Amino acid sequence: MSVELRPGASPTLTHETVRQIVREEVERAFRRDPAAKKACIIASKGTLDWAYPPLILGSAAAAAGMEAAIFFTFYGLNIIHKDFRRRLKVSPVGNPAMPMPVPMADTFTSLPGMKRMATSMMKSKFRKKGVAAIEELLDVCRESGVRLIACALTIEVFGFRESDFLDGVEFGGAGAFMSEARRAHVTLFV
C-alpha cells in the first residue's frame, strides 16, 4: 500500500502515514543497495579440488547479475597461472576426506605416482559427470565480467612475473580487495 499525496491537497500526516512512508523508503533503499549485488571471493588454495569453488561461485554470481571479483592469493595463483593445466593437482596424502576407490593405508598414498593418479582420476570423474573443466570455468568468468585479481605480494614473494598469468588478470593488494569487499554483501575466503 503506497501513500498517495494528491497535488494541491494538504496532507494530514498521521504517525501511521509517516511510519508507512519510512518503511517504503527503507525497503526501496535496500532493494537499490549495490552491495546486495556484489560478491568478493578470496582464492588461497592451489590444488585442483579447491580451484573449483571460487570459479563456480564467481560464475554463479555473474549469472545472477552480480558484480563478482575473485582475488587470488598464495597458492591460489596456480588457478590463474598460464600453466594452470599442469600446476593444478590433487594429492591423497593427508587427505582423509578424499573418497578413494579402495581403502588405502596412509603410507601407500605417498608412494611415487599417487599424486598423478589421484589428479587424473579426479579430472576424468569430473569430466564424466559433466562438471565444467577449469579452463571452461575460467572462460565463463572472463566472458561474464568476473574480475580476476592476482595478489601482488604473493607474486613478488614466490618469484612470479605478471606475464606468467592469463590475459585479463588484474594485479592488486589487500587494500584493493578491502575496498571492494566492504561494499559487497558476499565475501568468501576459500
Next chain:
Amino acid sequence: MADVKEDRVLDCRGQLCPMPVVRVGREMGELEPGQVLKVLATDRGAIVDLPAWARDTGNELLHWYEEDGHMVFYVRKGSDEVP
C-alpha cells in the same frame, strides 16, 4: 499451466553447476520480456538454483516437472531491468 508455449529451448542435460544457471542467464539476455525459455537439465541442484536465480534477476519460473530422467523448467523473462 501445462500449455505454456516456449519461445526457445535450452538443453543443459549432462551439465552440472554452474553451467545451467550460467547458460540460462546468457540465453535470457537474448529474449524479449514476456518470452518463455524451456530448459532441460539433469543437474539436481537446478531445482533450487533456477528458482533462486530467477527471483534475483527479475525473471519468473513458471513451473517445472520431471520426465524421462531429466527435468524441464519453464522460465519467463521479466523486464530488461535488473531489479
